[in-house]
Amino acid sequence: MKRVNAVVIGAGAAGGIVAKELSVAGLSVVLLERGPWYTSNDCRKDDLRNQRTTVLGNAFGPDDDGSPRVSVGPTGEARVVLPSEGGYQNNAACVGGGTLSYGAMAWRYLPQDFRMRSTYGVPQGSSLEDWPISYDDLEPFYEKAEYEIGVSGDYSNTPFHGSRRRPLPMPPLPPNREFQILWPAAKRLGLHPFHIPMARNSVPYHGRGACMRCRWCVGFACEVDAKNGTQNTVIPMALASGNCELRTACMVKEILTDDRGRARGVAYFDARGQLREQPCDLVVVSACAIESARLLLNSKSRLFPKGIGNRYDQVGRHLQGHHYTGAVGLFDFDTYDDVGPGASIAITDYNHGTPGLCGGGLLANEFIRLPIQMVDRMPPTVPRWGLGHKQAMRTYFKRNIMIFGPTQQIPTADARVTLDPLVTDKWGMPVARISGNVHPHTFEMGEVQAQRAEAWLKEAGAAITFHFAGTPQVVSAGQHQAGTCRMGMDPKTSVVDRDCRIHEVDNLFVIDSSVHVTNGGFNPALTIMAVAYMASTSLVRHWKGTGFRS
Amino acid sequence: MNVKKYALARRDFVVAAAAAGTAFLSGCASSRPSQWEFLSERDAGTLKAICDQIIPADDFPSASQAGVVEFIDRQLVRHFRRHRSAYREGLERADSLSRKRFGGELARVTTARQLEIVRAIEQQDRMFFELVRGHTLDGYYGTPRHGGNRDAVSWRMLGLAEPPVLGRSPSEQKKRSTP
Numbered sequence: 001m002k003r004v005n006a007v008v009i010g011a012g013a014a015g016g017i018v019a020k021e022l023s024v025a026g027l028s029v030v031l032l033e034r035g036p037w038y039t040s041n042d043c044r045k046d047d048l049r050n051q052r053t054t055v056l057g058n059a060f061g062p063d064d065d066g067s068p069r070v071s072v073g074p075t076g077e078a079r080v081v082l083p084s085e086g087g088y089q090n091n092a093a094c095v096g097g098g099t100l101s102y103g104a105m106a107w108r109y110l111p112q113d114f115r116m117r118s119t120y121g122v123p124q125g126s127s128l129e130d131w132p133i134s135y136d137d138l139e140p141f142y143e144k145a146e147y148e149i150g151v152s153g154d155y156s157n158t159p160f161h162g163s164r165r166r167p168l169p170m171p172p173l174p175p176n177r178e179f180q181i182l183w184p185a186a187k188r189l190g191l192h193p194f195h196i197p198m199a200r201n202s203v204p205y206h207g208r209g210a211c212m213r214c215r216w217c218v219g220f221a222c223e224v225d226a227k228n229g230t231q232n233t234v235i236p237m238a239l240a241s242g243n244c245e246l247r248t249a250c251m252v253k254e255i256l257t258d259d260r261g262r263a264r265g266v267a268y269f270d271a272r273g274q275l276r277e278q279p280c281d282l283v284v285v286s287a288c289a290i291e292s293a294r295l296l297l298n299s300k301s302r303l304f305p306k307g308i309g310n311r312y313d314q315v316g317r318h319l320q321g322h323h324y325t326g327a328v329g330l331f332d333f334d335t336y337d338d339v340g341p342g343a344s345i346a347i348t349d350y351n352h353g354t355p356g357l358c359g360g361g362l363l364a365n366e367f368i369r370l371p372i373q374m375v376d377r378m379p380p381t382v383p384r385w386g387l388g389h390k391q392a393m394r395t396y397f398k399r400n401i402m403i404f405g406p407t408q409q410i411p412t413a414d415a416r417v418t419l420d421p422l423v424t425d426k427w428g429m430p431v432a433r434i435s436g437n438v439h440p441h442t443f444e445m446g447e448v449q450a451q452r453a454e455a456w457l458k459e460a461g462a463a464i465t466f467h468f469a470g471t472p473q474v475v476s477a478g479q480h481q482a483g484t485c486r487m488g489m490d491p492k493t494s495v496v497d498r499d500c501r502i503h504e505v506d507n508l509f510v511i512d513s514s515v516h517v518t519n520g521g522f523n524p525a526l527t528i529m530a531v532a533y534m535a536s537t538s539l540v541r542h543w544k545g546t547g548f549r550s
Numbered sequence: 551m552n553v554k555k556y557a558l559a560r561r562d563f564v565v566a567a568a569a570a571g572t573a574f575l576s577g578c579a580s581s582r583p584s585q586w587e588f589l590s591e592r593d594a595g596t597l598k599a600i601c602d603q604i605i606p607a608d609d610f611p612s613a614s615q616a617g618v619v620e621f622i623d624r625q626l627v628r629h630f631r632r633h634r635s636a637y638r639e640g641l642e643r644a645d646s647l648s649r650k651r652f653g654g655e656l657a658r659v660t661t662a663r664q665l666e667i668v669r670a671i672e673q674q675d676r677m678f679f680e681l682v683r684g685h686t687l688d689g690y691y692g693t694p695r696h697g698g699n700r701d702a703v704s705w706r707m708l709g710l711a712e713p714p715v716l717g718r719s720p721s722e723q724k725k726r727s728t729p
Contacts, residue, residue, distance in 0.1 A: 048692040055688045056629045056696065064629075215714060338710065371691040371708055385604040385683055386665075393691075397708045 003279040004028040004245075005546070007266050008286055009252050009295065012097020013525055014512040014532040015286030016230025016238070017145075021536035022284075023243035027543065030278055031244055032268055034251045035061040035093035037231065038100060043221040047370045051092055051101040051479075052219030054084035055372075060101050060221070061093030066426025069290075072435035074473045080423055089321070089434060089477045091288050095248060098288075098479050099229025099525060103218035103343060103367055104199040106151040107522035108142050108530075111135035111162045112352045112359075113408070116518045120358040126439040127318055127413045128358070131517045132489050132498040135162045138530050141537070145529040146197075150205045150228040153197030160192060160348040172344075173202045173211060177337040178365045178401050179344040185460035186347055196346045196364055199228040199525070206233065217341040218367045251427055255283055255299040255308055255508065263308075263508045269427050281546050282507040282539075286532070289319065289477065289514045293417040293484035294432040296495075296510070309485070309502040309510075312492045316417035316484050320438055320519050321477035325446035325469040326363070326404020327454035328377055329462025336398035342368025350452055351408075351521045357445050359408040361521030363453050366402040377402065379466050401460070403453040404468075406480065407446040408521040410439035415475040417484055436475055443471045480524050485514035499542075500535035506548065511535045588626040588634070594619055595657030596641045597682070603668040604686045610707045611700075613686050621689035621698030622682075633681060640678030644671055 008019045011033035019031040038060060049056040057064055062083045071087035072078045081087040091098045112119050114131040122128045143166060145151075152170035155161050172195035175183070186193035200222075201210045211226040225232055238244040249271035256277065258264045265279035285292045293316040297307035309315055346364035354360055369377075374397050375389075382392040415436035423431045450467035457465045488494025491503035496515050502508045513519075513528050520527065542548045586594050601613035601622075613619075626634055648656040648667050656667055672679045689698025691705075699705070702712040 046693050046695070048688055048696060055684075055692070056625065215710075338714075371705060371710070372688060375687045375691060385686075387606050387608060390605055390608065390610075394707060 001276065001278055003281075004030050005281045006030070006284060007032060007278055007280045007282075008284045009266065010034075010097065010285070010287035010291070010512065011095045011230065011235060011246065012092070012286060012288060012512070013099050013230055013528045015284070016096065016099075016233075016235045017529055017532040018284050018286060018511050018536050019244050019246075020234035020238035020241075021533065021540060023238045023241040025540040025543070027243065027540075029238065029244040030280070031235075031238065031246045032250045032252055032266070032278075033095050033246065033248050035095065036248050037095040037246075038221055040221055040223055040225040043216070043223040045216040045220060045223070047372050050216075050219035051090075051098075053370070053372055054090075057084045058090060058092070059219075062090070067093075067431075068423055068425065069431050070420040070423050070433040071474060072433060074437065078420075078433070087434075087474065089290060089481055091479045091481065094231075095235060095246070096229040096231025099199070100221050100231050101219055102227075102229070102479070102525060103341065103523070104227050104229075104525070105343070105364075105523040106146065106149070106153070106197045106199040106526040107362070107520070108162060108164075108197075109135065109520035109522055109527050110160065110348070110351055113518060113520040113522075114138075116359065119352070123358060123410055123439055123441050125412060126410045126441070128410055128439075129486070129488070129493075129517050132487055133534075138527075138534060139163065139165070141530040141533040142526065144533050145526055149199050149230075149233050149529060150201060151197050151199050151526070152202035154195045155197070157194040158192040158348060160351065168197060170202045170205055172196075173198075173200070173213070173341075176339045176342065176344050178335055178342070181335060181401065181460050182345050182365060182403075182456065185456060186345070189456065189459055191347045191349050191456075193345050193347050196343055197526075198341070200341065201226040201228065208232065211341065213340045215338060215340055215368050215370060218343075252287075252295060253298070253427065253429060255285070255295065257299075257301050257303060257308065257505070261303045261505060263505055273427075282509065284509045284511055285514075286510075286512040288512055289481040289484045290417050290432050290434070292510055292512055292514045294419065296485070297417075297419050298429055308505060308508065309495050311504055314486065314493065314495050317413045317415075318411040318483040318486055318517075319415045319417055319434065319436070319475050319477055319481065320409040320411045320483045321475065321480040322361070322406030322519065322521075323409055323438070323442050323446045323472070323476060324404055324406055325450040325453075325467070326366075326402060327450055327457055327465055327467035328379070328400055328402045329454075329457030329460065330379065330396050330464040331399045331401070331461060332463050334398045335401050336369075338368070340368045342366065346405075347456075350449065354448070357448060358410055358441055359521060360445055361405045361407040361449055363403055363405040363449065363456070366404060369397075369402075371397065374400075379464050401457060401462070403456055405449060405453070406521055406523060407442060407449050409442045409475075409519060411483055411518065412436065412439050434474065434477070437473065438475055440471075443469065446470075480513075480519065482513035482516040482519045482524060485510040486517055487515040488517065499538045500531070509535065509539065586623045589619075589623045589637075592645070592655065592657075593638070593641045594623065596645050596655065597622065597637075599656045599664045600644065600668055600671070600682055601686045603665050604683055605690050611703055613690050615700075616690055616698060616703050617700040618686050618689035618698045621692075621696050622685050624697050625685075630685070636678060636681055640675060640682070643675060643678070647671070
């Protein structure tokens with residue numbers, strides 16, 4: 001097969017951007033994606049089969065056939081989990097990755113989120129650490145992501161954000177009814193509510209129209225293509241450059257190395273299941289935290305007996321996501337107006353600065369609800385089935401608001417991805433085995449956040465409120481999975497350097513949420529994109545034809 | 551002959567229904583095609599009894615009236631294949647409990663007794679009950695295309711427009727300034 005400059009593995013939030021940046025800069029790129037390319041025509045608006053409600057399977061992959069994982073509980077019992085089951089920690093398998101069907105919140109992390117160790121110290125038993133880059137290093141790339149992917153919103157009402165040179169390129173969508181109920185309540189509490197930044201067109205942008213505000217948003221591909229992911233922004237740009245070839249339904253088996261320990265290509269199974277080799281000058285792994293770690297661990301050779309990049313047993317550790325907690329309020333009047341995307345108002349007052357807590361998270365109202373999402377969102381006094389439940393559905397469906405948010409998790413080295421010794425996928429490769437949990441202080445923060453959400457709902461006039469926090473038994477990584485190939489300066493405690501290059505292999509990069517040292521109290525998509533722009537820029541700057549400038 | 555009710559074109563369905571009717575009229579009950587893809591007639595009756603306790607009829611249809619039993623039956627040969635034995639054995643246990651207490655299968659006892667049995671299953675047979683409860687709610691409140699929520703009856707019950715109002719753009723909506 002013809003040699004190319006770069007192979008990018010995974011066409012998601014990060015991989016799409018890397019492919020575009022490299023191909024526009026003149027490198028020849030092969031972009032490999034294990035799933036197919038869905039378009040807005042594939043939005044079937046199926047309440048039971050999407051990326052959020054998976055009763056009848058995942059709409060955007062992986063299929064339940066042949067891609068299992070193993071989940072290990074707190075007492076060490078292992079069980080095989082399918083992609084449509086909760087313990088799988090699924091994201092997606094398609095061009096665009098999670099960004100095809102995400103809710104599209106496009107947050108910047110706060111400056112403190114990159115300085116967690118310096119700000120809070122290290123809780124006993126945790127692996128809390130600072131990023132080797134700062135908010136200011138990333139700021140230009142946040143801006144680039146906001147303008148190139150397309151983000152709507154308005155930061156002007158909150159002081160809780162890092163410095164920024166330009167406002168967002170699009171105004172927010174007009175407020176929905178929940179916004180109008182929650183805004184004055186937050187103001188009365190002395191908080192600073194504002195419009196959620198969303199990678200969603202509020203006005204026509206980059207040749208595509210504005211959101212039509214339907215009910216089928218998070219978990220679905222957008223029917224009118226108003227939701228901005230890499231599949232409808234940077235990946236078409238990469239292909240238009242003439243330097244990028246996208247190969248779908250291709251599952252990478254391993255990264256191949258030469259006898260000097262440099263990457264020389266990848267071996268992958270193509271759409272027909274045939275094993276192929278693609279030689280290249282450099283490899284970028286952008287398969288999301290769990291699969292990126294799995295691929296590195298599966299790439300064993302004489303020089304890398306424990307997996308490439310894993311000399312110090314760091315690959316797969318510090319797995320984290322977010323601990324979602326919040327509250328539901330039931331009202332005496334209608335709060336539901338059937339106007340999507342629903343999620344509209346947020347506060348970031350509680351992300352940092354609470355004495356005794358190592359962080360916090362944003363709080364926002366939930367996306368517009370489908371009836372099926374309401375069935376278990378009832379106060380404890382409502383029966384779980386029977387006539388009482390049916391009547392409560394009628395009473396409360398249009399009269400409730402849910403506020404919740406992603407509490408920043410305090411990572412531990414024990415929450416990790418390893419290879420399962422027994423279970424293999426349909427290509428015969430060992431599958432990811434997920435074990436361990438984040439630091440228990442995370443759950444203390446989550447409880448406080450849930451109480452704050454409940455207080456906001458009470459102030460807004462809710463007749464009945466209840467909050468939910470819980471203590472998950474296994475790390476809850478899911479679509480926000482991060483941390484498994486930590487970025488750092490010391491090769492003994494991290495996997496990649498600040499340019500996302502593997503410490504011990506100078507032409508192998510991991511560019512995705514795997515490199516996040518900590519994961520902020522925010523949805524991570526925009527940060528994944530900003531890091532991808534930053535790492536690509538550095539890669540292109542050091543590129544010299546067929547190798548790197550020293 | 552296995553009549554897949556929803557997979558057939560309308561004309562084929564009419565023909566099949568006519569054939570079934572003819573078979574019935576001629577007294578050959580054994581050749582009457584089963585309505586179900588996976589369930590036996592008895593299992594379907596037992597499942598219907600349980601589903602209709604989870605979502606009973608009031609001003610709006612019960613679970614089975616909205617097609618939930620058809621939904622579960624169709625998925626048992628599709629995405630719920632891995633739950634087949636759980637259903638087969640769970641329904642058998644429900645029936646034997648009903649026989650023991652009331653001397654008849656669940657489908658044949660009174661509604662009050664059915665409720666008592668379902669309450670007992672919820673306590674004694676937790677895994678099976680949760681499985682059926684989840685699938686019943688999925689079928690009733692989910693998308694009509696899978697056989698449950700017939701004519702979007704549950705969405706209408708909740709006051710949602712069906713078909714949904716689409717094509718609204720921000721410029722068409724009532725403009726409101728930020729409060």
